[in-house]
Amino acid sequence: MKETTKIKKSNELKEIIWLDNIIRPNIKELKPYSTARDESDLKCAVYLDANESPYNSGYNRYPDPHSKELKRAAAVSICKQVQIFIDSGVNPEHFMPKPENIFAGNGSDEAIDLLIRIFCIPGRDNIITLSPTYGMYKVCASINDISYRELSLETDFSFDRERLLKLSDKNSKIIFLCSPNNPTGNLLKKEDVIWVIERFGGVVVVDEAYIDFASDAGFVPMIDQYPNLVVLRTMSKAKGMAAIRVGFALSSPKIIAFMERVKYPYNISRVNQELAIRALKESDPTIVETIIAERDMLAASLGRSTGVERVYPSNSNFLLVKFTDAKKIYNKLLNAGIVTRDRSDVAGCSQTLRITVGKPLENRALLSVINGDSAKKFSDCIELSRVTKETKIQVRIYPDGGRDSEIRTGVGFFDHMLEQISVHSGISMDIDACGDLKVDPHHTVEDVAIVLGEAFKRMISAKKGYNRYGFVLPMDESRAEVLLDLGGRASFIWDVSFKGERVGEFPCEMFRHFFSTLSSSALVTLHISAQGDNDHHKGEAIFKAFARALRVALSNDVNLYQTPSSKGVI
Numbered sequence: 001m002k003e004t005t006k007i008k009k010s011n012e013l014k015e016i017i018w019l020d021n022i023i024r025p026n027i028k029e030l031k032p033y034s035t036a037r038d039e040s041d042l043k044c045a046v047y048l049d050a051n052e053s054p055y056n057s058g059y060n061r062y063p064d065p066h067s068k069e070l071k072r073a074a075a076v077s078i079c080k081q082v083q084i085f086i087d088s089g090v091n092p093e094h095f096m097p098k099p100e101n102i103f104a105g106n107g108s109d110e111a112i113d114l115l116i117r118i119f120c121i122p123g124r125d126n127i128i129t130l131s132p133t134y135g136m137y138k139v140c141a142s143i144n145d146i147s148y149r150e151l152s153l154e155t156d157f158s159f160d161r162e163r164l165l166k167l168s169d170k171n172s173k174i175i176f177l178c179s180p181n182n183p184t185g186n187l188l189k190k191e192d193v194i195w196v197i198e199r200f201g202g203v204v205v206v207d208e209a210y211i212d213f214a215s216d217a218g219f220v221p222m223i224d225q226y227p228n229l230v231v232l233r234t235m236s237k238a239k240g241m242a243a244i245r246v247g248f249a250l251s252s253p254k255i256i257a258f259m260e261r262v263k264y265p266y267n268i269s270r271v272n273q274e275l276a277i278r279a280l281k282e283s284d285p286t287i288v289e290t291i292i293a294e295r296d297m298l299a300a301s302l303g304r305s306t307g308v309e310r311v312y313p314s315n316s317n318f319l320l321v322k323f324t325d326a327k328k329i330y331n332k333l334l335n336a337g338i339v340t341r342d343r344s345d346v347a348g349c350s351q352t353l354r355i356t357v358g359k360p361l362e363n364r365a366l367l368s369v370i371n372g373d374s375a376k377k378f379s380d381c382i383e384l385s386r387v388t389k390e391t392k393i394q395v396r397i398y399p400d401g402g403r404d405s406e407i408r409t410g411v412g413f414f415d416h417m418l419e420q421i422s423v424h425s426g427i428s429m430d431i432d433a434c435g436d437l438k439v440d441p442h443h444t445v446e447d448v449a450i451v452l453g454e455a456f457k458r459m460i461s462a463k464k465g466y467n468r469y470g471f472v473l474p475m476d477e478s479r480a481e482v483l484l485d486l487g488g489r490a491s492f493i494w495d496v497s498f499k500g501e502r503v504g505e506f507p508c509e510m511f512r513h514f515f516s517t518l519s520s521s522a523l524v525t526l527h528i529s530a531q532g533d534n535d536h537h538k539g540e541a542i543f544k545a546f547a548r549a550l551r552v553a554l555s556n557d558v559n560l561y562q563t564p565s566s567k568g569v570i
């Protein structure tokens, strides 16, 4: 045998003996439920093995019990995240976790619970964590009748590694370290974590729910090196998929094999596996970049605000902020319709709020409330959403305006057009759409029109005393006339022709389609005509004219019945 193979073999033997010693005997001997589909790997088989319905409902077959495709997608995504921080020259494949290194669960919460159940004997064993930290470790320990030991973080939220290790005894099976830590936001020092992994006789779990917001690769590249290391990742934070409850544990194949045996046989539904795979493959990196930039902006602005004592440094998508009177700020925000997390009763976090970084307009609203503006209530908005196979549309409108608008449909030109509606009507709009843009923008444009129209309909019916009619003729080198009647009947006349097929990516036929859909979903009469040489300007003139007409019709000020200049008052 070659020397290196010998060392490898002896390490493997050590690992088996170690695992044998710390795993619960009943788990070691467990004969797991074997799913009918486990044993066959046939394509095009006739499945008479699992008592399913043979008739296709789209969901009549059990899902893949091992979430194999999901694990492959997770491996690629994690590898991409890790790669950013490793030296060029190292083959990135080296950092690609294999499916046998990955457990996929219903949120990382499932992994936390399973690890406790695999390693800890109820009524006897204990786990160790830091304080303050994520609450689920304690909850899972209590449910499983496992005692819980914690070491308080220092005032700078670092930890004393020697004191942590001193808390352990022969019944200490797991140390949970959350990095970046919730609710303090900081990364734990890497050398301290490694120091603990190398000395602790049990399993060290590093929970990396927020690692995508940190400038660090995290601990996944070390799972081959340390057989007692488990790293947790989740779809709930940076991947934007909290609703589907999918998370991962990464570790040595031996620990993962035990997790696979103890989990429910079909723990992740097919729907959720599919949604998670799609989100991993299509995730938009600019979202995480925006959140990081907003976090840093928010931290700097809060640092200058009166009433703020300290903004703790954050490597996550939230800020822990110490106020002179946290309760007062909490209530003030709540009154404005902004919910934050009061962490004041957590040890070491007195007078703090944990504030998640939101969209730019939400963060600006937060700042304006904290800085004393009597901001309008968020609850005064009209909120509607619509989910179809092709699109997911979320619309909030603030009829009285006075807020920033934020429009994100994935179609740049369409965003620009919708912004014209907001600017010229005085209605603030928060539109967040994602759709099947790979095909074309048709569904996205249509569904935004449906939802926005429905929101307008509600706004109109809630309104008392308004002009009802709007007529506008703005002039530029293009001009558009829009006649609008909010009387509750949908009727649509379109007298516009475009010279080309498209403006940029935007098909010109979608101008008509947007307004005819809007007319029928808002129940308004719209007569639109336009002239001009440039399709872009003509389209934009229509959006502006519509917005102006809407402003006139919604107002009860008859003086608005005049022709406004798109360049403002002259």
Ligand SMILES: *Cc1c(COP(=O)(O)O)cnc(C)c1O
Pocket (backbone or CB within 6 Å): 106, 107, 108, 109, 110, 134, 178, 182, 207, 209, 233, 234, 235, 236, 237, 242, 245, 246, 247
């Ligand atoms: C949010 C969070 C998670 C995510 O748990 P899921 O069950 O995957 O949603 C895990 N760990 C920490 C520290 C968290 O804050």
